[in-house]
Amino acid sequence: MRRFRFTVAVICLVLLYLGGNDLLFWGCNQQPVTVRVEALATAPPPQEWLVLEGGYLDLLEAISTSGTIEVEAFLVPYRQFAGDDYRVMVETRDPAIVDTLTTYHFKLDSAREQADYRQQHPGAFELHRPVTGTVIGGLIRNNNKQRLQRLTKEFGVEVPDEVVFISEGKEPPFWRGFFFFCVGLLGMGKVVLWKRKTKVGVNGSGDLPGSSDQGAA
Known part of the structure; x- marks a missing residue:
């Protein structure tokens, strides 16, 4: 799962880079x-x-x-x-x-x-x-x-x-740049949410301190 998230993150960063370049090109050539x-x-x-x-x-x-x-x-x-x-x-x-x-x-x-x-x-x-x-x-x-x-x-x-x-x-490729940038941005947001959910799942899966002792009593 970690490797998959890394691959998606790299793809999204490439899309952000390409989209940003296209939008900058369009901005300089109205x-x-x-x-x-x-x-x-x-x-x-x-x-x-x-x-x-x-x-x-x-x-x-x-x-x-x-x-x-x-x-x-x-x-x-x-x-x-x-x-x-x-x-x-x-x-x-x-x-x-x-x-x-x-x-x-x-x-x-x-x-x-x-x-x-x-x-x-x-x-x-x-x-x-x-x-x-x-x-x-x-x-x-x-x-x-x-x-x-x-x-x-x-x-x-x-x-x-x-x-x-x-x-x-x-x-100047405005719409292509806009599409690439939006897809890359949404993808990076998804990667961040996956990471947060993974952390919450790991932290929530453990037993609370003292819970085993209370159960034994």
Whole structure:
């Protein structure tokens, strides 16, 4: 029973930690802040929830997040103008973008077919539009950096040393954080009640002092 209570307590503490982080993230990002792409070339993002504008998505230099035909997302450079040294990459799951890039990279067998596809879809590989999303950090950011470093090493692809990764469509997870925090808090309360009941049960199970002597008399 003691081991079970310990396991439940650990799980609840993890939920409190995750929920607290989500709520803190939401508290610091009440509304998205509009920032131009050139501003991120010289300064860090003003906050995590952003509306990025002043550039375009360069689909011709997009990178698959899986490397297989079963693709859920792409990392796409967000450039200010053609040929510039980009510093922002957008992780997008936009179905239209995923479909275009999946067809272009995995379903066309030759460079000629790819060139014909680009001519048949003018403007499909340069999307001039703002992007709303949150800055990616932690393990996901590290994995993306390792993927870019591997491309640089294996294929000679030129990528910037420091990249700001933005996950398109993501918002501060208030309800997830609220749920995790409440469940963790209720769970910790339950663990405390179990501990108190156990102590009361142990103390109440013993005989009162002198009770055996009175019974013998």
